[in-house]
Amino acid sequence: MIKKKIPRHILSAGLVVLPFITALICIGFGRYSLSLPDTVRILLYGINSGKVSAVEKSVIFSVRLPRIILAAGVGAGLSCAGAAFQGLFSNPLATPDTLGVASGASFGAVLALLFHGNLITVQVLALFFGLLSCAITYNIGKLHGRSSIIMVVLGGMVVSALFQACVSLVKYTADPENELPSITYWLMGSMSGAGYNTLLLGLPFIFLGTMIIYALRWRLNILSLNEDEAHSMGMNLQIMRLTVIVASSLITASAVSMCGSIGWVGLLVPHMARMLMGSNNRTVIPVSISLGATFVLIIDTFARSATAAEIPISILTAVIGAPFFIILLKKTGGVWT
Amino acid sequence: MNFTVKKGTFSYGGTPVLNDISLSVNSGEVLCILGPNGVGKTTLLKCMMGLLKWQHGRTFIDGLPLESYSQRNLWQRIAYVPQAKNSAFSFTAFDMVVLGRSSHLGVFEQPKEKDRDIALTAMKEAGILRLKDKLCTEMSGGELQMVLIARALAVNPDMLVFDEPESNLDFKNQLIILDTIRKLADVKHISAVVNTHYPAHAMKIGDKALILNRDGSSDNGPVDQVITESSMRKTFDVQVHINDFLYQQKKYFDVVPLFLV
Numbered sequence: 001m002i003k004k005k006i007p008r009h010i011l012s013a014g015l016v017v018l019p020f021i022t023a024l025i026c027i028g029f030g031r032y033s034l035s036l037p038d039t040v041r042i043l044l045y046g047i048n049s050g051k052v053s054a055v056e057k058s059v060i061f062s063v064r065l066p067r068i069i070l071a072a073g074v075g076a077g078l079s080c081a082g083a084a085f086q087g088l089f090s091n092p093l094a095t096p097d098t099l100g101v102a103s104g105a106s107f108g109a110v111l112a113l114l115f116h117g118n119l120i121t122v123q124v125l126a127l128f129f130g131l132l133s134c135a136i137t138y139n140i141g142k143l144h145g146r147s148s149i150i151m152v153v154l155g156g157m158v159v160s161a162l163f164q165a166c167v168s169l170v171k172y173t174a175d176p177e178n179e180l181p182s183i184t185y186w187l188m189g190s191m192s193g194a195g196y197n198t199l200l201l202g203l204p205f206i207f208l209g210t211m212i213i214y215a216l217r218w219r220l221n222i223l224s225l226n227e228d229e230a231h232s233m234g235m236n237l238q239i240m241r242l243t244v245i246v247a248s249s250l251i252t253a254s255a256v257s258m259c260g261s262i263g264w265v266g267l268l269v270p271h272m273a274r275m276l277m278g279s280n281n282r283t284v285i286p287v288s289i290s291l292g293a294t295f296v297l298i299i300d301t302f303a304r305s306a307t308a309a310e311i312p313i314s315i316l317t318a319v320i321g322a323p324f325f326i327i328l329l330k331k332t333g334g335v336w337t
Numbered sequence: 338m339n340f341t342v343k344k345g346t347f348s349y350g351g352t353p354v355l356n357d358i359s360l361s362v363n364s365g366e367v368l369c370i371l372g373p374n375g376v377g378k379t380t381l382l383k384c385m386m387g388l389l390k391w392q393h394g395r396t397f398i399d400g401l402p403l404e405s406y407s408q409r410n411l412w413q414r415i416a417y418v419p420q421a422k423n424s425a426f427s428f429t430a431f432d433m434v435v436l437g438r439s440s441h442l443g444v445f446e447q448p449k450e451k452d453r454d455i456a457l458t459a460m461k462e463a464g465i466l467r468l469k470d471k472l473c474t475e476m477s478g479g480e481l482q483m484v485l486i487a488r489a490l491a492v493n494p495d496m497l498v499f500d501e502p503e504s505n506l507d508f509k510n511q512l513i514i515l516d517t518i519r520k521l522a523d524v525k526h527i528s529a530v531v532n533t534h535y536p537a538h539a540m541k542i543g544d545k546a547l548i549l550n551r552d553g554s555s556d557n558g559p560v561d562q563v564i565t566e567s568s569m570r571k572t573f574d575v576q577v578h579i580n581d582f583l584y585q586q587k588k589y590f591d592v593v594p595l596f597l598v
Contacts, residue, residue, distance in 0.1 A: 090426065215445045222439055224426055228388050229419050234412030234440025279426035282447065 015286055019076070019293035023068050026301040032059045067194040069203070071300040072293040074191075074255045075265060077206035079292025080285060081248035082266025083273065084213045087220035087281050088244050089153060095266040096252040099152070099245065100159030104133025105256035106187060107163040110170045113183050119193075123201045123257040130253025133159045134245060188312030189260035191300050202254040209251035210289060216244060217285035224281075262296070264317040268325055269295055275328055338414065338495035338528065339363050342385050344394035347377075354380050356553030358394070362496065362545070365526040367518060369539035369560065372549030373573055378532045379500055381549065385530070386415060386498060412440040416489035418499045421481040427474035430484045434460055437491030452491075459490035463517065479510030486517060497521065499531040503538060515542050536564050536577070540590035548572050564592070574598055 006014075027043075028034040032055070034042070042060045045052045078096060085094040096102050108129030112122040140155030167187070174180040213220075219240060222233045231237055255262065273287040296313075299320065303311045345358040354377040362368045372378050383389040385396050387403050396403040398414065406414075416437070428436075437459065438452040448456075460466045465483045473481055482502055489497055499518065503511040519542045521527045533539055539546050539560060546564055547557035550572055556563055569577045569592070576598050580591040 087426075092426070218447050219439075219444065221426075221428065221432070222436055225436075226419070226422070228383065229417070231388055232386070232412055232415075232417035232419075233436060234409045235444075236408060240444075274426075278432075279428055280432045 012286070015290040018290050019072055019297065022294045022297045023072060026297050027060065027064050027068050029301050029305045030059075030064065031305070034060075062195075066196050066199055067191050067300070067304070068297065069199055070191050070194040070258060071296045073199075073203050073206050074259055074262065075269075075296025076289045076293040077210050077251040078255055078262065078265040079269035079273075079288040079295070080210045080213050081251040083270035083281065083284050083288040084220060084244050084248045085266070086270055087224045087284075088241060088248075090224040090226075091153065092271070093267070094153070096248060096255075097156075097160060097263075097266075099137045099156040099249060100133040100163060101130045101137075101249045101252045102256055102261050103160040103163035103167070105130035105253040106261050107166045107170070108253075109186065109257055109260070110167050110183050113186060114170050114174055114179060116179075119198060120201065123198075123254070126257030127205070127250075127253045129163070130249055130256065131246075133163055134249040138242070138245060185312065186260045189262040189314040189317075190303075190310065190312055191259050192304070192310055193259065198258050202258040205250050205254040209247040209249075209254075212247040213244065214285055214289070216240070218282045220244070220281040220285070259313070261314065262317060263314050264321040264325075265292060265296060268317075268321045271325070272328065339397075339399055340385075340415075340496055340528065340530075341397045342394065343397065345381075345384055345391045345396070346393040347380060347384050347389065347391055349380075353553045355384065355549070356555075358547075358549075358555050360385075360545075360547055360557055362528045362530060364495065364528055365522050366544045367522050367529045367531060367542050368545045368547060369543035370530065370532045370547045370549065371534075371536060371539055371564070371572070373551065374534075376549045376551060377553070378549060382417075382498055382500055382530065382532060386417060387411065409440050413492065414495045416492040416494035416497050418482075418485050418489045418497060418502060420500050420502070420504070421478050421485055423474050423481065427472040429470050429472055430460070430465065430468040430476070430480075430487075431456065431470065433473055433484055434488045434491050437488040440492060455493070456487075456491045459487045462490055462521075463487035464513075477510075479506045479513065482506065482510070482514060483517075486514070490521075494527065496528045496530070499529060501532050501534065504534055511538070518542055536569060536579075536592040537590055540564055540579075540592065570598055 024039060025036065028036060028039045042052050042056050045057070081096045085096060085098050086092055088094070089098065105126040108125035108127070109122045112125040117125070137152060137155040137159045140158065141152030171180060171183055174183055219235065222230050222235060223240060223244065227237070269292040270284060270288045272291055273284045277283045277287050299316050300313060303313045303316050339361065341361040343359055345355055347355040358381065360368060370378050370381060380389065384391050387396065398406065403411065434456040435448050435452060438448050438455065442448065442452070457466070460469065463483050463486050465480070465487055468476070468480055468484065473484060476484065503514045506514065515538055518529050518531060522529055531542070543560040545558065546560040547555055548563055548568060549555050556568060566577055566579055569575060574597060576595045578593045578595055580593065581588055582591070
């Protein structure tokens with residue numbers, strides 16, 4: 001842990017600045033490459049009315065900026081949701097997929113793609129099925145009016161399997177010439193569809209969910225204690241759990257609806273945060289948000305600029321994430337054990 | 338504070354566990370609960386604190402029924418010390434103790450300087466200030482149990498409820514825990530309800546004792562009247578010899594199990 005070495009206010013400032021600096025650097029990368037000063041000049045174009053060509057304007061403002069915002073938002077959101085689920089289930093392996101939300105949302109989106117639905121349909125259906133799967137999981141987990149954590153996890157597995165089967169069914173019935181490739185590609189996750197319309201529909205939900213979890217970050221510690229202990233801290237457990245579950249599901253479903261399913265982020269980033277700063281969710285949540293935004297920004301920049309064709313982002317998060325995670329695990333021995 | 342249970346009854350499914358239990362604890366008193374394994378001692382603690390619902394009977398705090406207190410209000414007065422078990426995440430001792438401030442803070446509130454000070458004081462009282470930055474997952478059972486006691490003290494409660502605080506500990510740690518409970522009752526007038534497996538421990542720190550029998554019935558009263566050779570024989574099917582002796586002008590009790598009956 002590096003906790004002691006850094007004073008709190010410097011750390012907070014660093015956390016806020018980090019994703020912005022990364023974004024500034026990442027925005028210059030790509031086929032049409034821009035230096036950092038150029039990037040800044042173009043971004044400030046509205047303010048100091050410098051000389052900016054139409055190409056520069058369109059590359060930065062219509063193509064890259066929405067994508068950068070999307071990557072940062074989704075990274076921050078998924079990491080925050082991951083950390084929240086891990087606290088909630090007091091299970092270091094819990095991810096946004098634990099409740100079946102990711103599968104549910106994927107099914108909704110795939111269903112919309114099958115019927116050639118437009119962007120709004122994809123998002124609405126993804127959100128709808130995401131929250132639906134969350135509701136089903138929550139109800140499976142409720143026994144005798146109390147919800148037990150282990151039942152919720154099992155319920156999540158069942159719901160997840162169910163919706164994955166549904167996704168397979170949709171793929172099976174899809175036209176292999178044009179629908180199937182687009183569905184498959186979308187399932188692997190891509191930020192290439194990013195536009196301000198997409199952002200406007202999905203980002204507010206991610207922002208809302210993240211803010212709720214951020215506000216409850218200290219309470220997450222209590223949720224990770226055992227049931228009676230948590231209860232004896234004077235909290236309304238049911239309401240608190242439901243709030244965290246809904247907030248996290250909201251984040252996951254909107255992320256899936258905007259850019260497909262992106263694996264690993266929700267697991268990897270909170271663990272990095274914990275290894276760096278210790279397990280207190282008061283720091284884990286803000287650090288996860290900041291690192292998550294930065295991580296996905298970097299990965300997505302790599303995805304769009306490393307090769308001529310775009311690499312699906314889930315492949316990258318796994319290929320880069322898995323070995324990195326193994327190294328971290330070996331190095332620290334996993335601080336949660 | 339007066340804490341009273343009147344005619345509490347509880348059953349799991351159809352099997353009665355607790356039958357017509359009554360007890361009462363006043364400020365500065367320690368009540369020890371004894372009974373064989375699986376008889377429902379933990380269930381009794383949970384029922385009396387409202388973590389499980391009595392099917393009949395009620396718990397009263399200062400004459401008012403438990404249900405009339407808000408959750409926050411209730412858990413500002415009672416603090417629960419569970420058996421030391423580790424969670425999946427490794428909080429530092431200090432972070433763990435600060436969690437005890439929860440019932441004093443609003444839902445979205447973060448612990449403040451004042452709460453951190455109270456947590457530090459609680460750790461000092463429990464004598465574990467040296468463990469401040471140690472991870473709970475790296476502690477011995479005795480250390481972790483003291484951290485949980487400190488967390489309960491950070492609540493500033495009128496009553497502490499312990500679930501077998503000294504089982505699984507070596508004798509030095511057992512003495513530390515028992516002395517701490519007694520000291521808190523004598524000095525700070527914090528009453529305590531303690532589940533224990535050891536009649537000798539009950540005699541050491543208890544003012545009152547309650548024995549739970551297999552049939553759900555119970556005997557309760559002053560500790561030296563309740564814990565007797567005949568009551569131990571009846572409850573545990575064990576013949577014991579209760580021995581008291583003076584050591585440096587102080588009276589001690591020893592309960593020696595002799596044989597099964």
